Amino acid sequence: MIHIATLRKGDIVLSGRVFCEFLLYKHTGIFDGENVIHFRGDKPGIVESIQTATVRISSLNEFAGDDTDKLEVITCPDDIDREEVVERAMSWVGKKFNDSTWNLFTNNCEHFSRWCIFEKAESKQLETMPSVLLEFINHVTVICMKVIREKIKPDSGLE
Structure with missing residues (x-):
């Protein structure tokens, strides 16, 4: 900076x-x-x-x-x-x-x-766009997995 x-x-x-x-x-x-x-x-x-x-x-x-x-x-x-x-x-x-x-x-x-x-x-x-796109896809995947984990609780029977 x-x-x-x-x-x-x-x-x-x-x-x-x-x-x-x-x-x-x-x-x-x-x-x-x-x-x-x-x-x-x-x-x-x-x-x-x-x-x-x-x-x-x-x-x-x-x-x-x-x-x-x-x-x-x-x-x-x-x-x-x-x-x-x-x-x-x-x-x-x-x-x-x-x-x-x-x-x-x-x-x-x-x-x-x-x-x-x-x-x-x-x-x-x-x-550098190909590597940035891969990083972005990985970042979005991590966010999506967090959301999915929060939606599927252990007592929901969906595991």
Whole structure:
């Protein structure tokens, strides 16, 4: 985790997104010195959110869901101009990144953030997705087994 005071313009900020106490993925954006520029939707529901996804500016609190203590950072390399990183990010505000709909595999928030720094749209999280999915399935199985054990009491005759 990071201290907000260590954030510098042009860094990638990451905020974990949790489901049933399991870290599913990390939402990413570019820190502009005060706020975060990121690619996401603004509607409830997956389909509506995908369709409305644009690059937008949010406060650190909004971006982190008021949990800034858990933010992480990928530091912009020293040989890259931080001002140019922010300019690249700002050039997409209000638009769909790559003029395309959000897509988990080809056009997501991490593709946007990494493109702003490295000028290459890629997602390192996708490289680890198979192991994350297996961990998630295991996590859900454990939760389900706890619920089943609570529902089936020793005196119910269902054991």
